[in-house]
Amino acid sequence: xxxxxxxxxxxxxxxxxxxxxxxxxxxxxxxxxxxxxxxxxxxxxxxxxxxxxxxxxxxxxxxxxxxxxxxxxxxxxxxxxxxxxxxxxxxxxxxxxxxxxxxxxxxxxxxxxxxxxxxxxxxxxxxxxxxxxxxxxxxxxxxxxxxxxxxxxxxxxxxxxxxxxxxxxxxxxxxxxxxxxxxxxxxxxxxxxxxxxxxxxxxxxxxxxxxxxxxxxxxxxxxxxxxxxxxxxxxxxxxxxxxxxxxxxxxxxxxxxxxxxxxxxxxxxxxxxxxxxxxxxxxxxxxxxxxxxxxxxxxxxxxxxxxxxxxxxxxxxxxxxxxxxxxxxxxxxxxxxxxxxx
Numbered sequence: 001x002x003x004x005x006x007x008x009x010x011x012x013x014x015x016x017x018x019x020x021x022x023x024x025x026x027x028x029x030x031x032x033x034x035x036x037x038x039x040x041x042x043x044x045x046x047x048x049x050x051x052x053x054x055x056x057x058x059x060x061x062x063x064x065x066x067x068x069x070x071x072x073x074x075x076x077x078x079x080x081x082x083x084x085x086x087x088x089x090x091x092x093x094x095x096x097x098x099x100x101x102x103x104x105x106x107x108x109x110x111x112x113x114x115x116x117x118x119x120x121x122x123x124x125x126x127x128x129x130x131x132x133x134x135x136x137x138x139x140x141x142x143x144x145x146x147x148x149x150x151x152x153x154x155x156x157x158x159x160x161x162x163x164x165x166x167x168x169x170x171x172x173x174x175x176x177x178x179x180x181x182x183x184x185x186x187x188x189x190x191x192x193x194x195x196x197x198x199x200x201x202x203x204x205x206x207x208x209x210x211x212x213x214x215x216x217x218x219x220x221x222x223x224x225x226x227x228x229x230x231x232x233x234x235x236x237x238x239x240x241x242x243x244x245x246x247x248x249x250x251x252x253x254x255x256x257x258x259x260x261x262x263x264x265x266x267x268x269x270x271x272x273x274x275x276x277x278x279x280x281x282x283x284x285x286x287x288x289x290x291x292x293x294x295x296x297x298x299x300x301x302x303x304x305x306x307x308x309x310x311x312x313x314x315x316x317x318x319x320x321x322x323x324x325x326x327x328x329x330x331x332x333x334x335x336x337x338x339x340x341x342x
Contacts, residue, residue, distance in 0.1 A: 028253040030093035070123030081220040085233035087112040089249035103160035112235040114182045120150045127195035132203035151209040154186035170251040173244040189216040302330040
């Protein structure tokens with residue numbers, strides 16, 4: 001639903017609700033990871049689960065939670081600076097497929113210069129080390145443990161997104177009849193509390209992309225400095241240029257494909273028996289659906305005042321998406337909007 005990722009501030013006494021409606025900078029929020037954590041946790045209830053399989057599942061849960069924390073922290077930094085900018089669009093948790101290749105991109109930022117920034121976010125409780133060969137290591141129980149290079153992950157993401165653009169899966173604005181191709185750049189965002197040990201001097205020059213590794217709280221300054229602007233979020237753009245940036249962001253978000261994985265099969269486990277396992281995840285979920293008519297969906301709130309919105313009002317807003325510019329508004333904010341345009 002296109003309105004899920006839209007964030008609007010409540011109007012102040014100096015500005016009307018209508019003036020805030022066009023500000024739609026967060027095009028897509030991250031997908032909910034809790035069902036994945038629940039599915040993994042449910043596997044731990046399996047009878048006769050081998051100990052080494054249990055350890056693998058527990059490690060996967062820890063890594064999933066750690067990754068989620070890193071993504072949330074980075075998203076906070078991104079939205080803190082960009083959510084009120086009319087000329088910067090953001091997408092979180094974008095998974096695109098093209099030509100048999102997949103890119104799972106944590107964060108996408110499209111700046112006022114039509115540059116696309118692909119950001120990979122990582123959290124390291126015990127710090128991370130990058131050696132002169134570009135190899136990454138983190139620490140587990142005080143011992144170094146090798147890990148894939150996020151720099152190389154981003155290189156692959158750039159390749160896939162480049163294919164998406166080259167194959168015309170998104171339409172681009174044209175200048176003098178020629179399609180204007182955006183440049184694609186990458187950053188690796190490390191949690192701001194983590195220690196980063198990296199090569200220095202001549203050894204640093206051997207690691208391609210090392211300068212793209214930054215703390216998440218350096219993101220805004222890094223993009224501003226790279227573009228030659230002191231304050232990238234406040235760069236002025238015409239309505240047509242702004243619309244071109246938003247159109248590209250919405251087209252990219254529309255390419256998102258959620259990944260559905262059989263978690264039991266991943267760990268060599270078969271389907272859980274339906275009979276004789278009343279405490280299984282599937283059985284509990286089925287019982288909950290059968291015994292309760294209350295929706296388990298998160299409460300949708302008004303995009304202006306952030307108050308909960310009844311289901312009937314949500315349906316009305318979605319049925320009149322053009323009228324409300326694709327956002328969900330409570331009855332009171334709908335009336336204020338009507339008054340500002342009457």
